Amino acid sequence: PVAGLGLAQLERLNRWLLASGLPIGPMNRVRTAVSRIKGGGLLAALPPTPRRVLAISDVPADDPGLIGSGLLVPASTAALAVALAGLDLPPWLRTWVELGLAQRAAAPRPGPPIELVATLGLAKSAAAAAARAAGLPAMVHPALLDGDAAQRGGELARQVCDGVPGVQVWGGETTVRLPPAPGRGGRNQHLALAAALELAGHDDCWLLAAGTDGSDGPGEDAGALVDGWTLARAARAGLTGADCLARADSGRLLAASADLIATGPTGTNVMDLVLGLKMPRL
DSSP states (O other): OOTTOOHHHHHHHHHHHHHHTOOHHHHHHHHHHTOSSTTTGGGGGSOSOOOOEEEEOOSGGGOTTTGGGOTTSOOOHHHHHHHHHTSOOOHHHHHHHHHHHHHSOSSOOOOOOEEEEEOHHHHHHHHHHHHHHTTOOEEEEEEEEOSBHHHHHHHHHHHHHHSOSEEEEEEEOOBOOOOSSOOSOOHHHHHHHHHHHHHTTOSSEEEEEEETTSOOTTSSOOEEEEETTHHHHHHTTTOOHHHHHHTTOHHHHHHHTTOEEOOOOOSOOOOEEEEEEEOOOO
16 A cells, blocks of 8 residues: 555455445546555566566456556556546545555556456357357347446346347446445345346246356355246245345345355456346247
């Protein structure tokens, strides 16, 4: 961290960011402002020898400056300040951001060339190819999946139910604004539970939402695979979808309905994948 901040401050900052509902771009710009190594800062610690960067993209539009907050991608202090000025940050965090910006070099040294070796686009194409290899039609949605997880979950489930048989593939990163005392879960579980509300009663539709890194939220689950009877199974444990969504406790309901997906760490991270399946009527 920049001078004047320590581990306790970074912990507080990241707790606020993860609960804020901000997209990853603004989150990583805040992190850049309070770091001595992000936004190209790590270049100052390296000898001036030839190098290149191989990057795995977990950010929208594969912006190298946002991947890991751009350790080897110089960020203009002026441009960073402008981008951060429009964010609604609490006063204590605004003070820390200004402290960090004041310590940044105005003109960082140039960075090395960057090669993207894994992206969300590659993952979506691979998912569609696997579906076709299994004999299922597949459609890849090119638009980035973002915005409120619950809203998007309902929208995607309706697209699956109203669409033609086959697999639909989406990818991106949604957000969840957490209540003061959230329960168990993550953004993919939140999205999946919202989808389950729309899928209820449909016996031919499924939706899977998962993190490509094998992690969704603070637990060990990658996400969830829900169907038309998810809510009915959870009801046997006395849980309702609307209540668990409101309390950001999707993981507890999806555990009760046996719909959680656990893969363990995958060794990569290219944001989240959402797969919808509608089976043909026989």
